[in-house]
Amino acid sequence: EVQVEESGGGVVQSGGSLRLSCAASGFTIASSHMTWVRQAPGKGLEWVSIVYTGGKTYYADSVKGRFTISADNSKSPLYLQMNSLRVEDTAVYYCARGRPGDYYDAFDIWGRGTMVTVSS
Amino acid sequence: QSVLTQSPSVSGAPGQSVTISCTGSSSNMGAGFDVHWYQQFPGTAPKLLIYGNHHRPSGVPDRFSGSKAGTSASLAISGLQAEDEADYYCQSYDISLRASVFGGGTKLTVL
Numbered sequence: 001e002v003q004v005e006e007s008g009g010g011v012v013q014s015g016g017s018l019r020l021s022c023a024a025s026g027f028t029i030a031s032s033h034m035t036w037v038r039q040a041p042g043k044g045l046e047w048v049s050i051v052y053t054g055g056k057t058y059y060a061d062s063v064k065g066r067f068t069i070s071a072d073n074s075k076s077p078l079y080l081q082m083n084s085l086r087v088e089d090t091a092v093y094y095c096a097r098g099r100p101g102d103y104y105d106a107f108d109i110w111g112r113g114t115m116v117t118v119s120s
Numbered sequence: 121q122s123v124l125t126q127s128p129s130v131s132g133a134p135g136q137s138v139t140i141s142c143t144g145s146s147s148n149m150g151a152g153f154d155v156h157w158y159q160q161f162p163g164t165a166p167k168l169l170i171y172g173n174h175h176r177p178s179g180v181p182d183r184f185s186g187s188k189a190g191t192s193a194s195l196a197i198s199g200l201q202a203e204d205e206a207d208y209y210c211q212s213y214d215i216s217l218r219a220s221v222f223g224g225g226t227k228l229t230v231l
Binding site: 045060106108111 | 160164165211213220
């Protein structure tokens with residue numbers, strides 16, 4: 001079965017760091033476009049970052065310079081290194097796969113998410 | 121404020137049809153970028169419902185259909201069922217932001 005699973009969430013103080021991981025089964029992360037999307041409590045979805053198979057990465061303005069997405073090799077998970085965390089980064093973070101082939105900016109496989117809570 | 125605008129809520133009785141709209145601009149849908157739709161139940165991950173404006177992934181009932189024209193897109197749900205009650209989000213790409221963008225979401229209530 002094709003699926004992803006996030007881990008690494010937790011409670012961290014403002015200004016702290018956290019690294020999220022996303023493990024895949026049924027496909028290879030390094031061969032896929034992979035993205036992180038977050039959802040603050042009671043709020044809508046917010047796109048965070050994406051890494052394309054060619055290695056290019058892009059970030060939402062709200063996290064640029066603080067978060068780093070990576071997928072190093074064919075066997076490693078997807079990561080999201082989050083530094084200088086702010087209270088407003090509190091959210092469930094989802095890892096998702098860009099749909100293979102055409103329409104690769106549609107996200108077809110989602111994990112259950114991992115909760116990140118940033119306390120003041 | 122979301123880049124893509126959705127009505128906060130919509131409702132309909134079982135068996136009826138509803139339409140959820142998503143309005144963008146010349147830097148996303150109006151620039152030719154596709155729209156995708158997701159369904160999300162409380163406490164669960166989003167699920168891809170429509171991709172490429174009108175394509176349904178395998179397993180999505182044909183009661184769900186999507187369309188796009190200019191800077192707007194719509195998700196239509198026919199033959200409403202109680203299990204359709206969920207939040208629905210549109211998504212596209214914005215060339216000015218160089219980012220994927222989501223609508224604020226629409227809560228569908230089945231009366």
